[in-house]
Amino acid sequence: MAEALTLHEDPRSGNCYKIKLTAALLSVPLETRQYDILKGETRTDAFKSNVNAQGRIPVLQIGDRYLPESNAACWYLAEGTRLIPEDRFERAQMLRWMFFEQYSHEPNIATLRFWCRFVGSENLSDQQREQMMAKRIAGEDALAAMEAHLSSRDWMAGSSASLADVALFAYTHVADEGGFDLSRFPAIGRWIERVPTLDGFIPMT
């Protein structure tokens, strides 16, 4: 890979971890630059003009170009590697679970983890508090969908680990920090033990 790669990140974010895990599994060198999202460091004018107008991390910097959206960044790093299935249907299935992750999983499981662990329940707004039950139910539904899928297979798409596993591992393996009881999902539990056996695996710090 010719151009220097820099990840603009907050290390507490599972979305950032996905990109670091993808790079590690593929032995791709990746610099990182840290921001504290709780201090608004991604909401500054400088960040918005230079890195991401949406004021969000992660952003993968490729030379002087910027790529927001965690799963798009993982795709960029993994094109042409073993982390993307060669079969057309399996490749689409991988993307299916990556879109599932962003639509049905992350907004519920990652958000509750962020609120419970980093913001603190005593600091939540009334509106956030009112959303907690709906997010709890939707998060349980997402875990149930993964459980059903993993009950008859080792990996989310294809016959080996892919970006779908990377994307879903990030927030699933710390779902207990959002108050989810993973002991109710034994197939997910076995998969959570399987992912760290991959060559090059790095834990979330």
Place this chain on the structure above:
Amino acid sequence: MAEALTLHEDPRSGNCYKIKLTAALLSVPLETRQYDILKGETRTDAFKSNVNAQGRIPVLQIGDRYLPESNAACWYLAEGTRLIPEDRFERAQMLRWMFFEQYSHEPNIATLRFWCRFVGSENLSDQQREQMMAKRIAGEDALAAMEAHLSSRDWMAGSSASLADVALFAYTHVADEGGFDLSRFPAIGRWIERVPTLDGFIPMT
């Protein structure tokens, strides 16, 4: 394409329209099978066992295999065609805007359209009503991000229309049905007039 393609859909859904528009732009034959989501026709045991355990449409059926998630289905149809940029960075940018669509755009703009136009504001639950303002603000933010991006370019990724345009067109061009004032976004307005000039374009019914 050797295997028969069937789209399991509700014609009112922009997520289903994306897949039909992709197929039309590429002249790919696509059968459709209709369900009424307001009558719970995708929540039956038969649908969940045979089509999608999550009880959701759209699902693209490819022979006897099933692919949920609208953007994954578009990807499956468009692999190797002009609707996916050949350049690696532009391809990742296309996916970036497709993930943006599912995370920042659809849950706000499509949901408000569904509530306002199909459920009816008098039938909303208290919890839905409480979420309307947050979805309004987040939907405006999503439109502002598109507006800024389109102010200096004709298409969302690369130099011609891609799946990112298809994915975002679906709910953007009917955002007024969710109460969004598109006249405030002139670059989006010009893009909404540009998309229907594509060869093979079909309108949302």
